[in-house]
Amino acid sequence: MSCVLKLLRAVIPLGIGVIGLFSVADRLYLVNGEQYPRFMAEDVGAVEFDDLNRLQVSPCNGDPLEVYPKKDFWVLRCGYDYFHGHTFISHANPFANRIRQ
Numbered sequence: 001m002s003c004v005l006k007l008l009r010a011v012i013p014l015g016i017g018v019i020g021l022f023s024v025a026d027r028l029y030l031v032n033g034e035q036y037p038r039f040m041a042e043d044v045g046a047v048e049f050d051d052l053n054r055l056q057v058s059p060c061n062g063d064p065l066e067v068y069p070k071k072d073f074w075v076l077r078c079g080y081d082y083f084h085g086h087t088f089i090s091h092a093n094p095f096a097n098r099i100r101q
Contacts, residue, residue: 019083026082030068036075038089040082046092047076059086067094 030036047055056065060078063085068075074093079085 023081023083027080030075030077030087034071036068036070036087036089041075041087041089044076044088044090047074047088047090047094048092048096049094049098052076052094055088069093 026040044051044055052065052067055076056062056078063079066077066080068077074090076088076090076094077085078087
């Protein structure tokens with residue numbers, strides 16, 4: 001029994017560390033990266049400014065919605081982390097019609 005406890009004492013902190021490392025790496029890549037892995041986000045097509053409210057109410061449950069421009073698309077993230085939030089890809093700038101020229 002003591003071997004199992006020793007193993008659990010080693011595996012649990014290691015698992016927490018791996019999850020924490022993934023969360024930090026995801027956040028850094030989301031904010032600073034030129035691209036974002038498409039398999040980690042749901043493609044929602046071309047989202048316009050008016051669609052942001054719909055996304056924030058339904059899948060985001062009122063959490064803040066962050067928008068990050070990438071090379072060929074925009075990443076929309078509900079909440080602040082990958083595990084608790086939802087991540088979407090938009091093929092259009094949601095703020096395009098709001099930018100003053």
